[in-house]
Amino acid sequence: MSKFEVMYGNQAIAEGAIKAGCRFYAGYPITPSTEVAEILSDRLPEVGGVFVQMEDEIASMGAIIGASLGGMKSATATSGPGFSLMQENLGYAVGSEVPCVIINVQRVGPSTGLPTKAAQGDIMQARWGTHGDHPIIALSPGSVQDCYDLTIKAFNFSEKYRTPVIFLADALVSSLEEKIELADDDVEIFDRRKPAESPEDYKAFAFTKGGVVPLATFGEGYRYHVTGLLHDEKGYPTEDSEIVSQWWDHMYSKIEDNLDDILLYEEIELDDADIALVAYGGTAMAATRAVSLAREKGIKLGLLKLQTIWPFPEERVRKLAKDLNNIIVPELNFGQIRSEVERLAAGQSNVTGINKADGNQITPDEILTTIQKLMVAGS
Amino acid sequence: MTNLVQKETVYTDTWQTLMDVITRAASFDKNRKLPLVLTSLAELPEENFDGPAISFIHGPPGRNIALAIGLRAALPDTPMLLIMNADAVTLGMNHLIHAVRRNMGMTLLILRSEVTDAIALSPVKRTNWRSFGIQDSIEKRATPLELATSLEAASVSRGSIDNMEQLSELVNDAMNTSGFSMIGVTSDKGLPLGVLSRANLPEYFDSYREWAEVLRRSIANKNEVRAEAAEEKPTKQLRDIPRHEVRIAGIGGQGVKLAGSVLNIAAGTHEGLWTTQRGEYGSATRGGPSLVEVVAGSKRISYPRTDNPDVLVLLNQNSANQFADSVKPTGQTIVDADHVKSVPKGAIAVPIVRLSIENTGKPIAAGVVSLGCIAAVSDVVSLESLKKSIAQKLPAKLVIKNIAALEAGYTATGKMLKGNYNG
Numbered sequence: 001m002s003k004f005e006v007m008y009g010n011q012a013i014a015e016g017a018i019k020a021g022c023r024f025y026a027g028y029p030i031t032p033s034t035e036v037a038e039i040l041s042d043r044l045p046e047v048g049g050v051f052v053q054m055e056d057e058i059a060s061m062g063a064i065i066g067a068s069l070g071g072m073k074s075a076t077a078t079s080g081p082g083f084s085l086m087q088e089n090l091g092y093a094v095g096s097e098v099p100c101v102i103i104n105v106q107r108v109g110p111s112t113g114l115p116t117k118a119a120q121g122d123i124m125q126a127r128w129g130t131h132g133d134h135p136i137i138a139l140s141p142g143s144v145q146d147c148y149d150l151t152i153k154a155f156n157f158s159e160k161y162r163t164p165v166i167f168l169a170d171a172l173v174s175s176l177e178e179k180i181e182l183a184d185d186d187v188e189i190f191d192r193r194k195p196a197e198s199p200e201d202y203k204a205f206a207f208t209k210g211g212v213v214p215l216a217t218f219g220e221g222y223r224y225h226v227t228g229l230l231h232d233e234k235g236y237p238t239e240d241s242e243i244v245s246q247w248w249d250h251m252y253s254k255i256e257d258n259l260d261d262i263l264l265y266e267e268i269e270l271d272d273a274d275i276a277l278v279a280y281g282g283t284a285m286a287a288t289r290a291v292s293l294a295r296e297k298g299i300k301l302g303l304l305k306l307q308t309i310w311p312f313p314e315e316r317v318r319k320l321a322k323d324l325n326n327i328i329v330p331e332l333n334f335g336q337i338r339s340e341v342e343r344l345a346a347g348q349s350n351v352t353g354i355n356k357a358d359g360n361q362i363t364p365d366e367i368l369t370t371i372q373k374l375m376v377a378g379s
Numbered sequence: 380m381t382n383l384v385q386k387e388t389v390y391t392d393t394w395q396t397l398m399d400v401i402t403r404a405a406s407f408d409k410n411r412k413l414p415l416v417l418t419s420l421a422e423l424p425e426e427n428f429d430g431p432a433i434s435f436i437h438g439p440p441g442r443n444i445a446l447a448i449g450l451r452a453a454l455p456d457t458p459m460l461l462i463m464n465a466d467a468v469t470l471g472m473n474h475l476i477h478a479v480r481r482n483m484g485m486t487l488l489i490l491r492s493e494v495t496d497a498i499a500l501s502p503v504k505r506t507n508w509r510s511f512g513i514q515d516s517i518e519k520r521a522t523p524l525e526l527a528t529s530l531e532a533a534s535v536s537r538g539s540i541d542n543m544e545q546l547s548e549l550v551n552d553a554m555n556t557s558g559f560s561m562i563g564v565t566s567d568k569g570l571p572l573g574v575l576s577r578a579n580l581p582e583y584f585d586s587y588r589e590w591a592e593v594l595r596r597s598i599a600n601k602n603e604v605r606a607e608a609a610e611e612k613p614t615k616q617l618r619d620i621p622r623h624e625v626r627i628a629g630i631g632g633q634g635v636k637l638a639g640s641v642l643n644i645a646a647g648t649h650e651g652l653w654t655t656q657r658g659e660y661g662s663a664t665r666g667g668p669s670l671v672e673v674v675a676g677s678k679r680i681s682y683p684r685t686d687n688p689d690v691l692v693l694l695n696q697n698s699a700n701q702f703a704d705s706v707k708p709t710g711q712t713i714v715d716a717d718h719v720k721s722v723p724k725g726a727i728a729v730p731i732v733r734l735s736i737e738n739t740g741k742p743i744a745a746g747v748v749s750l751g752c753i754a755a756v757s758d759v760v761s762l763e764s765l766k767k768s769i770a771q772k773l774p775a776k777l778v779i780k781n782i783a784a785l786e787a788g789y790t791a792t793g794k795m796l797k798g799n800y801n802g
Contacts, residue, residue, distance in 0.1 A: 004647070004648070005648075006640075006643055006644050006647045006648055006654065006656075024449060024452055024453065026448070026449060045587075045590070045591035045594050045595070046594070046595060046598065048591070048595070050452045050453075050584065050587060050588075050591075052448065052452065054445070054448075054477075055473055055474065055476075055477040056473065058442065058445065058473075058474075059442075059444075059445040059448070059473070059474050059477070060445075061445075062438070062439075062442045062444075062445025062446045062448070062449070062474070063445050063446070063448045063449035063452075064449055065446055065449060066445065066446035066447060066448060066449025066450040066451075066452075066453070067449030067450065067452050067453045068449070068453075069436065069446070069449070069450060069453075070449060070450045070451075070452070070453025070454045070457075071453055071454070072449075072452070072453040074449065088439060088442070089439060089442055089445070092438065092439050092442070143681075144655075145679075175657065176655060176656070176657050176683055177639075177640060177643055177655065177656040177657065178654065178655045178656070178680070178683070179643070179647035179648070179652075179653055179654045179655075199432070218415050218434055218450070218454060218457065219412055219413075219415075219454055219456075219457050221432065222432075222434075223432040223433070223434045224434055225424075225434065225435050225436075225437065226434075226435070226436040226437065226438075227421070227436075227437035228437065228438070228439055229421060229437065236426050237421060237437075285681060285682045285683060286682055286684075288681035288682060289681055289682030292681070361684070363684070363686070364682065364686070365686070
């Protein structure tokens with residue numbers, strides 16, 4: 001029998017983390033993510049986990065990397081200002097292939113910005129915030145149900161591909177209360193596996209194409225070197241360009257060879273659509289409503305609701321641009337995803353943005369008005 | 380160039396000595412797990428190191444202290460041995476202070492502490508940098524050993540890089556000490572060596588785990604209650620209810636936020652509908668505008684805003700001015716009879732705040748009275764479901780009064796609908 005519960009977005013993130021097996025949380029409270037920490041401070045000790053409030057977000061990110069190396073699934077939650085501080089250690093987790101989940105409940109930036117108001121301005125920071133080329137996975141929840149389901153997915157991806165996963169929530173979904181369906185015991189939880197090799201043969205950073213070897217837990221006889229320097233398969237630093245090239249192949253292929261698994265999106269009334277919306281996070285709620293209202297008026301509007309933001313669903317968006325003349329991208333920033341859609345549309349489709357970062361939400365009415373303008377211009 | 384060559388020589392000796400110290404200290408106690416070494420020095424270990432199976436983590440400069448905190452939480456029996464340079468007192472200074480203050484279990488060796496003490500910015504003197512001499516003369520020393528002592532670190536000691544045996548013993552002693560230990564590693568012959576201070580305070584994660592163990596035992600029963608609540612079946616069969624929007628608007632201190640949550644749980648958990656609830660709240664003391672929006676229906680709710688509510692409750696004149704026009708043509712508006720002077724056409728006026736004060740002594744239950752009004756005009760939520768929800772959301776001592784307030788709103792609205800309400 002299904003279990004249902006009424007909960008807030010931040011609560012659903014915390015409960016999703018517990019369900020996924022998160023047992024360590026280190027963080028520094030910040031609006032609008034604070035409830036994630038508050039609830040995990042209650043829940044983690046109940047399930048044998050550990051909660052620590054740290055001195056800052058740099059330390060929080062460092063501590064979750066440490067706990068993950070120690071064998072505990074771990075997470076931190078923050079908002080823009082804290083996410084900026086995490087970038088250094090985030091890069092370390094990418095390079096040394098340590099699984100962990102970073103929850104960023106976005107608010108209006110830059111700097112302290114509008115602390116209580118929702119935004120989606122950290123899309124590109126999630127992609128490129130830490131220095132150097134690197135693959136990354138970022139998910140964005142478009143409902144409280146997504147907060148729960150996608151948090152479980154975030155932990156699974158981080159373990160499966162040994163990578164940090166960034167969970168880009170926003171203040172629209174985090175403060176929303178919704179009745180959601182809880183996962184039953186059959187839900188897929190990807191737990192850390194033991195290495196198949198003996199300690200002598202174990203290569204913690206093996207350059208497997210399209211995958212990773214399990215990360216051995218320290219203290220179980222396995223020995224390896226962890227470093228932020230580019231390294232060989234045993235983890236020892238190297239400047240040998242051939243080995244470095246192999247490292248890059250491994251790092252990119254573990255994500256790119258698994259796009260079928262990683263790319264999550266929903267298609268709403270897209271089959272017969274004349275115009276498509278591409279939306280994500282809290283803005284996808286208004287976009288979904290806009291589709292219903294437009295259909296009532298006889299306008300064939302559809303929606304591509306992105307749940308995986310990075311890697312970007314390039315093939316799907318290319319096809320959308322090929323099939324339709326108009327794509328509208330509503331988002332609470334000045335065009336961070338629109339620029340991706342424009343790049344992929346490559347002139348084949350007219351891409352229009354609806355953009356704001358003033359603390360207000362984009363409404364279904366605004367989307368419909370934009371559509372009407374486009375229809376007038378096109379007729 | 381001379382300087383660089385000299386530096387290389389000194390360092391090579393240092394790496395070898397340190398590797399010897401680590402292996403020797405690790406071997407003192409066969410029953411203890413091998414330490415995990417966290418270091419900011421890329422030179423450690425040499426790749427052909429064939430000692431015991433000690434793993435090395437080469438974290439970002441200064442951040443090894445933060446990494447060690449997570450590792451210590453996950454691996455309580457593994458000694459964390461940190462070998463750091465000036466980064467411990469520059470990038471790592473904030474982490475250092477807090478790790479010592481919290482007495483988190485780890486042993487930190489700060490290399491060449493007589494140099495790092497003098498020059499916080501760099502592990503080696505860069506005499507050919509023009510501004511360096513003046514900076515060195517202006518700056519005070521960073522003094523990690525004194526700092527750790529003042530913060531009551533579990534143990535603070537100093538060892539000499541030229542006395543491998545004593546240094547190994549100090550490391551062994553520190554790894555056997557519960558809590559944060561610091562060892563300054565020096566090559567200055569004039570400084571006192573050995574243990575400089577000790578404090579006997581509980582290790583952070585040991586205390587945390589002990590507390591959590593007690594907590595788990597004491598709440599074992601409560602956890603079962605939590606699971607049962609989630610499994611509770613809806614009291615009614617799922618009905619075919621199209622998207623139904625409810626908005627309650629008033630000011631902080633009228634219990635509007637609580638009302639939204641009570642209604643959401645009543646409709647979601649007890650009526651078996653899909654629901655969402657959101658709000659914007661003013662504080663009770665400042666009394667700014669406060670509103671909640673609940674959307675319910677037999678299909679999942681995609682959008683939580685109530686742009687055209689089916690039921691609209693307005694508790695003050697400002698809310699009426701702002702929202703009176705938004706109600707759906709087929710919808711119902713209910714206004715507070717005392718606080719909304721201009722009653723919109725078709726609206727029912729109920730003395731909501733007055734009923735709250737009559738039943739609870741305060742205006743704070745105005746939101747709950749509003750829910751009674753809503754139950755009277757809408758078939759989305761029943762009085763019974765609201766009562767159950769109030770019992771779930773409110774502390775036991777407030778339940779009876781709030782249910783009375785709820786019923787008062789319901790009865791008054793029912794009378795108004797029949798047109799015979801006399802206040």
